[in-house]
Amino acid sequence: MEGNFVFEGKLKQISIVLSLLAVIALGVSFGMNHYVGWVDYLVFALYFTTVSVSSIFFLSLAGVLQASWLTPYKRIPEAMSGFLPYAAGLMLISIAGMGANYEWTHADIVQNDPILSAKVAWLNTPRFVGTMAFILIVWNLIALRHKKVSEMMDGSNGAEVARKNMGFFAVSILVFALTISCAAFDWIMSVEPHWFSTIFGVYIFAGTFVSGMAFITLTVITLKEQGYLKNVNENHLHDLGKWMFGMSVFWAYIWISQYLLIWYANVPEETEYYVLRHHHWNGLFFFNVVINFVFPFFVLMTRKAKRNATVLKTVAAVLLVGHFLDMYIMVAPKIFHHHDVHHVSGFGVVQILQLLGGFGFFIFIVGRALSKRKLEVTSDPTYAEGAHLHQ
Amino acid sequence: MKKDFVVAIFDDEEKLLSGAFKARDKNMEIYDVYTPFPVHGLDDAMGIKRSFLPYVTFLAGAAGLTLAVSYQVWTMAIDWPINVGGKPFISWPAFVPISFELTVLFAAHTTVAAFLVYNKLFPGKNPVIMHPEQTCNKFVVAMEKDKVSLEDAKALFSEHGALEVKIQNVDMNP
Structure with a gap:
């Protein structure tokens, strides 16, 4: 069997350089404008938090279903969950920008606004910070527990460990569902505190699923190109392709579900969300659907495409950019409108550099975590089944 | 035989x-x-x-989509225009659910039927x-x-x- 992934040389250097780039690009945003800076920072923090938190969902899901498709490359989500402490750090720093991002943090605005006054029991700073800390701690605890389970599997009878932790896997999925919904409502939806959408949590979950799967796909193919993961073949790529295809469709389904009902009912307090986006952001708003649904849908439709590493890499990269744009479209418009900073910035080169730099940082942390343990999870009871996958 | x-x-x-x-x-x-x-x-x-079945699925799905869109446009805007909440007669978001459903319906049923026909499976067939x-x-x-x-x-x-x-x-x- 193969040993560990070696994280050094070019990849490590590039990831460190890109991490610095992220800091500089975020600095540029803050230099342009206080509000632009905090918008970009919040999008940055949210995006990498969602990408990394998808990992605990994949691990719990595979655990509870005894799914074998994930086992040949299970170390990748395990390593991604190693980013969660840093994600927690990123999110906690965003508390410093609450005043800029969330209008409900200002007592004078809330006082003169009957709707916000009525929501004060939920939308207040101590409750917000407390819930955020709670959610981040819970995610980190789940990640730690997954790490422990995986280490126990290495040390003893994997099947026994998997069976004993079935309850943990099942409960953690439930906890994940509740916490990510709450996080979506708190951290993203409350940017527009007058507006509400009950499907919003599912929408964020769909995006999280797609971007997490895209990152896993990209990593699997890259590792394979470097000579690792010898057991992974085009049958496994086919699975990853199906996941990206299916979950992009799921994302689009939730997108249209939210849009359609609000459009049809035409109630002013609901339509304001889309009116705002159609007004200033119409191009990006629909481009978001093209890049996250239309493109992967038609490109990944055939079996051949799903089994082709180059096609998969391209689609995965596009989806990772697409869901960053999606996050930006959710956060930026209201704040830009509120503080009238449309002329200062938008979604452009600086934001793409932040994304690229963020991935440098993300890959640095994930790569380091990945290098610490044996890449092949032979101790997992479903490993043999997963390695001999047929399509 | x-x-x-x-x-x-x-x-x-x-x-x-x-x-x-x-x-x-x-x-x-x-x-x-x-x-x-x-x-x-x-x-x-x-x-x-x-198998050629995926192409059957694709064509049937495309046929379902075309039928759904054209029929909705015809009924809602040409044959008997109805003003719904002041929205345009041809409002694509309203057409999405039916277009989606008919695409799936045509694709799924045609695929199953084509599968049965191609494999010569029918009720009462002896193995x-x-x-x-x-x-x-x-x-x-x-x-x-x-x-x-x-x-x-x-x-x-x-x-x-x-x-x-x-x-x-x-x-x-x-």
């Missing part, structure tokens, strides 16, 4: 797979393989080409029985007798752990 087949009987799917792969290498044409459950990799081993235990615990590789000789088959499949290789007269249209 009765027909003679050379049948090789296995009790293990791995042996069956290796035998079938070898037969393909030696250009020994396999008529069909009968197994109690789907054996992964058997399509490859038998050298079966990709072809190469070996009485082919739906229980035995795996059967069948080759047409005029294309493969018993000796060749025996030499090849015995080597891969066939329990028995013999000539079988099978009723094809019971």
Whole structure:
């Protein structure tokens, strides 16, 4: 069997350089404008938090279903969950920008606004910070527990460990569902505190699923190109392709579900969300659907495409950019409108550099975590089944 | 109609797979393989080409989509325009659910129908029985007798752990 992934040389250097780039690009945003800076920072923090938190969902899901498709490359989500402490750090720093991002943090605005006054029991700073800390701690605890389970599997009878932790896997999925919904409502939806959408949590979950799967796909193919993961073949790529295809469709389904009902009912307090986006952001708003649904849908439709590493890499990269744009479209418009900073910035080169730099940082942390343990999870009871996958 | 087949009987799917792969290498044409459950990799081993069903699905889906969109446009905007909440007659978001559903409906039903027709499956069809235990615990590789000789088959499949290789007269249209 193969040993560990070696994280050094070019990849490590590039990831460190890109991490610095992220800091500089975020600095540029803050230099342009206080509000632009905090918008970009919040999008940055949210995006990498969602990408990394998808990992605990994949691990719990595979655990509870005894799914074998994930086992040949299970170390990748395990390593991604190693980013969660840093994600927690990123999110906690965003508390410093609450005043800029969330209008409900200002007592004078809330006082003169009957709707916000009525929501004060939920939308207040101590409750917000407390819930955020709670959610981040819970995610980190789940990640730690997954790490422990995986280490126990290495040390003893994997099947026994998997069976004993079935309850943990099942409960953690439930906890994940509740916490990510709450996080979506708190951290993203409350940017527009007058507006509400009950499907919003599912929408964020769909995006999280797609971007997490895209990152896993990209990593699997890259590792394979470097000579690792010898057991992974085009049958496994086919699975990853199906996941990206299916979950992009799921994302689009939730997108249209939210849009359609609000459009049809035409109630002013609901339509304001889309009116705002159609007004200033119409191009990006629909481009978001093209890049996250239309493109992967038609490109990944055939079996051949799903089994082709180059096609998969391209689609995965596009989806990772697409869901960053999606996050930006959710956060930026209201704040830009509120503080009238449309002329200062938008979604452009600086934001793409932040994304690229963020991935440098993300890959640095994930790569380091990945290098610490044996890449092949032979101790997992479903490993043999997963390695001999047929399509 | 009765027909003679050379049948090789296995009790293990791995042996069956290796035998079938070898037969393909030696250009020994396999008529069909009968197994109690789907054996992964058997399509490859038998050298079966990709099914054309996905194209049927795609075309049927496209037909469903076209029908749904054109019918909605016709009813909502041309034949009997109705003002719904002041929205334009042709409002794409309102058409999405029905377009989606009809696409899925056409694609799914046509695929199943095409599958049944292509495999000549219909109610009351009697199964072809190469070996009485082919739906229980035995795996059967069948080759047409005029294309493969018993000796060749025996030499090849015995080597891969066939329990028995013999000539079988099978009723094809019971």
